[in-house]
Amino acid sequence: MRPDVPAPPAEDPAGRPAVTLRDARLAYGNRVLWDGLDLDITPGEFLAVLGANGSGKTSFLKVLLGLAPLSAGSLTVDGEPARRGHRGIGYVPQQKHFAPDMPLRARDLVGLGVDGHKWGVRLRGRAYRRRVDELLEQVGATPYARIPVGLLSGGEQQRLRIAQALAPNPRVLLCDEPLLSLDLNHQKAVSALVGHQARANGTAVVFVTHEINPILEHVDRVLYLAGGRFTIGTPGEVMTTEVLSKLYGTHVEVLHSNGRIVVVGMPEAVMDGHPEVLPAGEAA
Numbered sequence: 001m002r003p004d005v006p007a008p009p010a011e012d013p014a015g016r017p018a019v020t021l022r023d024a025r026l027a028y029g030n031r032v033l034w035d036g037l038d039l040d041i042t043p044g045e046f047l048a049v050l051g052a053n054g055s056g057k058t059s060f061l062k063v064l065l066g067l068a069p070l071s072a073g074s075l076t077v078d079g080e081p082a083r084r085g086h087r088g089i090g091y092v093p094q095q096k097h098f099a100p101d102m103p104l105r106a107r108d109l110v111g112l113g114v115d116g117h118k119w120g121v122r123l124r125g126r127a128y129r130r131r132v133d134e135l136l137e138q139v140g141a142t143p144y145a146r147i148p149v150g151l152l153s154g155g156e157q158q159r160l161r162i163a164q165a166l167a168p169n170p171r172v173l174l175c176d177e178p179l180l181s182l183d184l185n186h187q188k189a190v191s192a193l194v195g196h197q198a199r200a201n202g203t204a205v206v207f208v209t210h211e212i213n214p215i216l217e218h219v220d221r222v223l224y225l226a227g228g229r230f231t232i233g234t235p236g237e238v239m240t241t242e243v244l245s246k247l248y249g250t251h252v253e254v255l256h257s258n259g260r261i262v263v264v265g266m267p268e269a270v271m272d273g274h275p276e277v278l279p280a281g282e283a284a
């Protein structure tokens with residue numbers, strides 16, 4: 001019988017990036033979300049994707065998931081063209097509640113991540129149970145392991161989704177606002193868990209968020225999207241008044257206080273999700 005616990009991702013002998021985008025463009029009609037995007041995400045890197053509503057953060061993940069085709073340019077994920085159902089990708093979708101009558105306990109949901117979503121009768125050994133227990137423990141879900149998922153709170157359900165996505169030890173982990181509806185302690189715990197997944201297991205993390213502060217200590221680079229433009233760099237390089245003002249095309253103020261970053265004065269048109277009012281242009 002094959003072991004139920006996945007092995008850590010093998011070192012890539014070629015040292016190739018986990019994700020490679022070249023001259024990538026995504027546009028819906030004449031609305032350009034980004035253009036000329038060149039990006040290598042290396043194994044173990046933690047990339048935060050930031051931007052206002054409608055700037056294209058979720059669309060970026062959809063492209064990596066093979067759910068939306070690039071309008072131009074190329075993309076490989078784990079050395080292959082992006083495609084649906086890639087086993088090397090873990091995905092934490094934007095939060096949706098499970099139906100109250102969903103016939104699945106919390107530990108069963110996490111177990112689906114461990115044994116590859118295979119339905120039907122399976123012999124599940126001690127290694128499987130140990131891995132599920134470990135994941136439940138890591139997200140603080142042990143106390144509700146036997147409760148049907150539909151009866152859990154939004155935050156409790158979210159922690160299970162994170163455990164499920166981490167279960168196969170993915171090469172690439174895509175997270176779409178995973179901290180929404182988590183309290184501060186669980187935001188910290190989940191951020192640390194995802195950060196640890198990157199460092200310890202070489203998983204490349206792409207983390208979409210409106211709020212960089214809870215993940216700041218784990219982030220290597222930021223991809224900041226705004227008004228059809230983007231900029232990429234370390235948080236220290238990107239989160240400055242000068243860089244974000246250039247990106248938004250108007251003066252915004254980036255304040256640093258007690259280790260937190262606050263962006264003040266983003267233009268209404270961008271915050272309203274109508275980025276086409278700003279000219280699409282080159283990367284800042």
Ligand SMILES: Nc1ncnc2c1ncn2[C@@H]1O[C@H](COP(=O)(O)OP(=O)(O)OP(=O)(O)O)[C@@H](O)[C@H]1O
Pocket residue numbers: 028033051052053054055056057058059060273
């Ligand atoms: N399939 C589609 N066809 C046309 N337009 C789309 C499609 N998918 C997304 N869009 C548009 O692209 C823009 C970016 O959407 P996206 O969901 O990627 O934004 P976001 O940055 O994740 O926003 P939010 O922070 O509100 O979740 C939006 O204006 C959206 O309406």
